[in-house]
Amino acid sequence: xxxxxxxxxxxxxxxxxxxxxxxxxxxxxxxxxxxxxxxxxxxxxxxxxxxxxxxxxxxxxxxxxxxxxxxxxxxxxxxxx
Numbered sequence: 001x002x003x004x005x006x007x008x009x010x011x012x013x014x015x016x017x018x019x020x021x022x023x024x025x026x027x028x029x030x031x032x033x034x035x036x037x038x039x040x041x042x043x044x045x046x047x048x049x050x051x052x053x054x055x056x057x058x059x060x061x062x063x064x065x066x067x068x069x070x071x072x073x074x075x076x077x078x079x080x081x
Contacts, residue, residue, distance in 0.1 A: 006014075
């Protein structure tokens with residue numbers, strides 16, 4: 001058109017470009033959020049695994065301590081007799 005006016009087709013084209021740019025930015029943000037969520041989930045699972053391993057080791061450790069205490073008591077009693 002004359003006098004530097006934009007046509008409807010030009011405006012539509014600009015709007016499509018702007019929409020595409022916004023959609024790309026939004027997609028990037030969602031990808032970043034998803035990646036952060038995955039990292040946090042993996043860290044949380046790692047902490048759960050560590051906690052689970054500690055729970056499994058504790059009875060074994062307590063049993064070993066119990067054996068040492070029992071042997072010590074038996075030794076002390078045998079010395080006192």
